[in-house]
Amino acid sequence: MTSPPELAWGQVAAWRLRRQHLDPRTTRTAAQVASRLCGVQAQVRSAADLAVALRRSPAAPGAVDDGLADLSLMKTWAMRGTLHLLPPHEAGAYLALMQTTGFWLRPSWQRVSGVTPRQIDELTEAVASILDGVVRTRDQLVTELVADGRFAAIEGPLRSGWGQVLKPLAWRGVLCHGPDQDNAITFTRPASRFPTWEPIPTADAAAPVVIAAYLGAYGPATPEAFDRWLSLNATSRLRLRRWFADMGDQLSEVDVDGRRAWMLAEHVEELIATPPASGVRLLGGFDQYVLGPGTNDDALLPAPHRAAVSRASGWISPVVVVDGRIAGVWEISDDELVVSHFPGSTRPPADALDAEAMHVAEARGLSRLRVRQASYPVDAAAG
Structure with a gap:
């Protein structure tokens, strides 16, 4: 068996800096930057603005605002249950993998939230109908929902600023953030707002797309590192191993200072030729x-x-x-x-x-x- 190529971590760092538009910087749009980075975390909006601006030259602020305005970016709950900016046509693949975490099925979550899996299913259908073609503030959305007797008892969890009850709905593609209204958060349905939105694929169809995107920015990496980034290690070990195994020859194993990891086969020679990071x-x-x-x-x-x-x-x-x-x-x-x-x-x-x-x-x-x-x-x- 051929030994995997040996790399120094300094080479990996230099390759990541280049792939992530940090060295050199780029003139690409905010949506293009978000695509390369597999999304930009936007739990703190100013941090998302800065992450994009620091990768661009010139670094003038406003690129994220432009992307949200021209609908090339959408904001929704994605990796690790946190808000991210993603291109609408790519978001579905990430959301598909987040659905596999199924945290709302856990008895512990149901006890704390007071929400059942059946109610999540019913909410999915109701929210898809309410938000089709419209934008609603959280208060407006919840008020309309709790008017339905099925949801009156869960008004508190629905109004929670943490959005734990709404996240599964985002991962099912019936809800995302809309434009702010007088500093109030709004929600809408992605399919009715974004012309480039694509239906959410199955998890098995989405996995190679997301893994390839992740390794193209953050590789070489282990399946465990990928899952920490994706779901804080909430993916089933069996499913995770199968996703990586199913990619077959698309992936190559490398040795980084004695640690084995995976990267896209198409990038191996390029990384081998990369000098260590400096600056x-x-x-x-x-x-x-x-x-x-x-x-x-x-x-x-x-x-x-x-x-x-x-x-x-x-x-x-x-x-x-x-x-x-x-x-x-x-x-x-x-x-x-x-x-x-x-x-x-x-x-x-x-x-x-x-x-x-x-x-x-x-x-x-x-x-x-x-x-x-x-x-x-x-x-x-x-x-």
């Missing part, structure tokens, strides 16, 4: 470069510094990426961009940080940001 990038909170492989990937983020990036309540800090690895965090304070380097990390040249700060300022619509460098507290970095 610095400042990325915003919840950036896909971090979320794709996950914060427990210690090649990307050394374990002693994980707590500085993966914070309480699921918050992901803005990060300093040096030679492909996370080497610190940053924040904006007044007109300063404060960079906190992790102990023992490589510090980039001051002029490189200044150039990155200019790009961040442009992406945030600011005139300028002065860089102030600091060391991350040792105790805090250790968690």
Whole structure:
């Protein structure tokens, strides 16, 4: 048996940076960026705006607004149950895989929510009818639903800002976010709003599409890393292994510094020829470069510094990426961009940080940001 090609992690980082439009940056639209990244997390809308802007040159804000306005982007609950921006014609494949998690079928979820699987099925039918061709605020939608005696007892869960009862409906393709109305969240039916929306495929048809897209941005990766990104490891092990196995010769195994992982066969030679990553990038909170492989990937983020990036309540800090690895965090304070380097990390040249700060300022619509460098507290970095 032929041994898999041996790669250094620095090569992988450089390849990912290029594939994710970070080095070099791109002039592509927000929808094209979201397509390459397998969606942009939009639980915090400003983070989604920044993730797209920092990948574009120039980094002027507004690309996401343009994509939502021209309907090349839709916002819906997708991977890990969080809000994402996705091109409408691609969204169905991701939603199909999220349906397989079936968390609403678990007795523990039913006890906490007070909602039964039958009610989820009934809600799917009712919401599809209510939202067909219209936009409704959450209050309007819920008010109409609870007028139906079948749903009167679950008004509380329906009004919850966490949307746990609405997520299965989004994954079934009958609900997505619509345009905001006076800062109120709205919902609509994707098929009636987006001309490019495509029906949701079966999970088995969607799996190779999503796996290929994921590995094209975040590979090489293991099935387990893919599932952490997709569902926080909620996919059945048997189903996950079968999805990868069914891709056959489309995938190739590689060795990255002694760790085996999979990537698209068509990308192997390109990655082998890629020199190791060099340079610095400042990325915003919840950036896909971090979320794709996950914060427990210690090649990307050394374990002693994980707590500085993966914070309480699921918050992901803005990060300093040096030679492909996370080497610190940053924040904006007044007109300063404060960079906190992790102990023992490589510090980039001051002029490189200044150039990155200019790009961040442009992406945030600011005139300028002065860089102030600091060391991350040792105790805090250790968690």
